[in-house]
Amino acid sequence: xxxxxxxxxxxxxxxxxxxxxxxxxxxIADYLNYSxxxxxxxxxxxxxxKKGLSVLGAKVRTTLLKKMELDxxxxxYLDKVINKxxxxxxxxxxxxxxxxxxxxRQKLKIDDSQEDKTITALEVIxxxxxxxx
Numbered sequence: 001x002x003x004x005x006x007x008x009x010x011x012x013x014x015x016x017x018x019x020x021x022x023x024x025x026x027x028i029a030d031y032l033n034y035s036x037x038x039x040x041x042x043x044x045x046x047x048x049x050k051k052g053l054s055v056l057g058a059k060v061r062t063t064l065l066k067k068m069e070l071d072x073x074x075x076x077y078l079d080k081v082i083n084k085x086x087x088x089x090x091x092x093x094x095x096x097x098x099x100x101x102x103x104x105r106q107k108l109k110i111d112d113s114q115e116d117k118t119i120t121a122l123e124v125i126x127x128x129x130x131x132x133x
Contacts (some may be wrong), residue, residue, distance in 0.1 A: 006038070006042075007032070007034065007038070007039075007042060007044075007045060011032055011034075012044060012045070012048045014028075014031075014032065015028055015032070015045060015048045015049055015052065016048045016049070016051055016052040016055075017052065018031065018052065019048070019049045019050075019051070019052025019053050019055075019056065020052040020053070020055040020056050020059070021056070022056050025039055025040070025049060028049070064077070
């Protein structure tokens with residue numbers, strides 16, 4: 001018997017539910033006895049599938065957040081993945097801040113030396129005016 005060409009209304013509910021469990025498009029197509037090309041060309045299928053995946057993503061985040069309260073490993077995982085912070089990034093950030101501080105120190109040294117030169121030049125001019133030379 002040939003596979004049906006179009007999905008039925010009830011099939012879309014099934015697609016969303018199966019996607020929320022993490023099944024791939026190919027697995028869902030096989031389960032519903034549709035060809036993958038039929039699923040691929042059906043715009044509504046893609047929308048419903050994405051909706052199901054978003055439900056799965058929310059479940060995973062909720063589970064990880066609950067686990068985070070009890071598990072240090074989950075806490076570290078969330079910190080690195082969800083907040084997009086890694087040890088390498090933190091090391092680079094610290095290195096960059098140190099470099100910025102060093103640049104500021106160098107600027108201050110330059111400003112101080114220029115200030116000293118300015119004062120010296122003013123003192124020379126004042127001395128010349130005082131002595132009349």
